Amino acid sequence: MNSTKIISKLFNARLKEIDLFATQAGEIQHRVFNRLLKQAANTEWGRKYDYKSILNYEEFKMRLPIQTYDDVKPYVERLRAGEQNLIWPSKIEWFAKSSGTTNDKSKFLPVSKEALQDIHYRGGKDAVALYFRMNPESRIFSGKGLILGGSHSHNMGFDHSLVGDLSAILIQNVNPLVNLIRVPGKKIALMSEWESKIEAIANSTIHTNVTNLSGVPSWFLVLIKRILEKTGKQTLEEVWPNLEVFFHGGVSFTPYRDQYQQVIHSQNMHYVETYNASEGYFGTQTDFADPAMLLMIDYGIFYEFIPLEEVGKTNPRAYCLEEVELNKNYAMVISTSCGLWRYMIGDTIKFTGNRPYKFVITGRTKHFINAFGEELIIDNAEKGLAKACAVTGAQVCEYSAAPVFMDSNAKCRHQWIIEFAKRPDSIEHFAEILDVTLKEVNSDYEAKRWKDIALQPLEVIPARKGLFHDWLKDKGKLGGQHKVPRLSNNRQYIEEMLLLNQA
Incomplete structure (x- = not known):
């Protein structure tokens, strides 16, 4: 008997609720809006903006400015120090550590008990429910789910307050019953040293009936390679014959798809993208043939959208869900x-549909590299280059950087092409200083570079004189506001530059 089919019926009522997203999206979102304002009305923030007198969305967006982490940071610091009822009424004791901003190595995002239950855990349950709809013959509950998460530590010495990866906070607080259907055990799952953690997970799960995986593609590929090395098997289904689905998120799956197909040959294997960030759970793929995700609109999240051309303006135009364009x-x-x-x-x-609202992630609001979860921003790059120049005596004219995606040995790195006004005596030494400095200013890059497990040392390629001038000229973009793309999350630009560098 397929026990999963019986269990899956418990999700039918929820699927009917999700089906209402196609016809009642506006109403659903505005119910969330009203509920959030009512709950926070007596917080310090709610009193500051007089939430009790806000009657509609138009008043809300006229009264409150758009916020960035630098705006929120003073409240977060007070929360971490133990103050409460600042931006949310319930006690906040957990902080999800995310990649840094211009001024900080890391961000610390508050996680309330309501958010755990009404956003993140609901997102996980809904991902399973929607998967059952896509694959009615699923048998995932015949075995266990392997979850690859991060670690946490005590926040500023408080025994009951934690700071760390969101995945670790979720594992720490999950319903004990869930531990009956997931591996590895909590002790291993929350280990902080990645090399030892991957080894321990491999050892503890090789002989387990694993039916589903959840995690970030780049890290999971490293674990899979290790498991195949330890078992001497060629494919993962030889280790776990009942494996059927990978719930993945965090970075784009596109660069890794071929890699996964090389280590998982089974025609019964499925891949489901989820959008579960430190700030919230936003979307789940609902069709194996369509990469777009369903926007989850009845959690504790009210959405607004700023057209990309408005980003960076003092008072950018913002729209609620029913106002967006495809x-x-x-x-x-x-x-x-x-x-x-x-x-x-x-x-x-970018929205691809509105009955219901489905979307794809198109990038970041600024230049970045996030091919492996490192979220390298331009400010990190500038600080790294400045330090490398100071140490080596070099001078940089122009530069651009992009990822080199994993090869068959799960090796990957960042590749920099740099035009020097004054070339360093040793390109290798320059690259080493740049790499070390990036680890100092970006905690996510530091984590991915830990012992070269997921990300190898970066590579610097000297550019010939005038390369970037010629590249911009070829693009018809000399002068004006046109600039060399400093960081790119794909290899389109750098491949063009490398080809032109040989001319």
């Missing part, structure tokens, strides 16, 4: 039951 890039803005209000998370999306 196939247009928007920066996503959220108000949540974590106490984030009109918070711009930095991701850009």
Whole structure:
């Protein structure tokens, strides 16, 4: 008997609710909006903006400015020090550590008990429910789910307050019954040293009946390679014959798809993209043939969208869900039951449908590299180059950087092409200083570079004199506001530059 088919019927009522997204999206979102404002009305933030007198969305967006992490940071610091009822009424003791901003190595995002239950855990349950709809013959509950998460530590010495990866906070607080259907055990799952953690997970799960995986593609590929090395098997289904689905998120799956097909040959294997960020759970793929995700609109999140051309303006135009257009890039803005209000998370999306609302992630609001979860921003790059120049005596004219995606040995790195006004005596030494400095200023890059497990040392390629001038000229972009793309999350630009560098 297929026990999963019996269990899956428990999700039918929820699927009927999700089906209402196609016809009642506006009403659903505005119910969330009203509920959030009512709950936070007596917080310090709610009193500051007089939430009790806000009657509609138009008043809300006129009264509250768009927020970035630098705007929220003073409240977060007070929360971490033990103050409460600042931006959300319930006690906040958990802080999800995310990549840094211009001024900080890391961000610390508040996570309330409501957000855990009403956003993140609901997102996980809904991903399973929607998967059952896509694959009615699923048998995932015949075995266990392997979850690859991060770690946490005590926040500023408080025994009951934690700071760390969101995945670790979720594992720490999950219903004990869930531990009956997931591996590895909590002790291994929350280990902080990645090399030892991957080894321990491999050892503890090789002989387990694993049916589903959840995590970030780049890290999971490293674990899979290790498991195949330890078992001497060629494919993962030889280790776990009942494996059927990978719920993945965090970075784009596109660069890794071929790699996964090389280590998982089974025609019964499925891949489901989820959008579960430190700030909230936003979307789940609902069709194996369609990469777009369903926007989850009845959690504790109210959405707004800023057209990409408005980003960076003092008072950018923002729109609620029913006002958006299809196939247009928007920066996503959220108000949540974590106490984030009109918070711009930095991701850009494009809607592909509106009955229901489905979207794809199109990038970040600024140049970046996030091929492996490192979220390298231009400020990190500038600081790294400045330090490398100071140490080596070099001078940089222009530069651009992009990822080199994993090869068959799960090796990957960043590749920099740099035009020097004054070349360093040793390119290798320059690259080493740049790499070390990036680890110092960006905690996510540091984590991915840990012992070269997921990300190898970066590579610097000297550019010939005038390369970037010639590249811009070829593009018809000399002068004016046109600039060399400093960081890119794909290899389109750098491949063009490398080819031109040989001329």
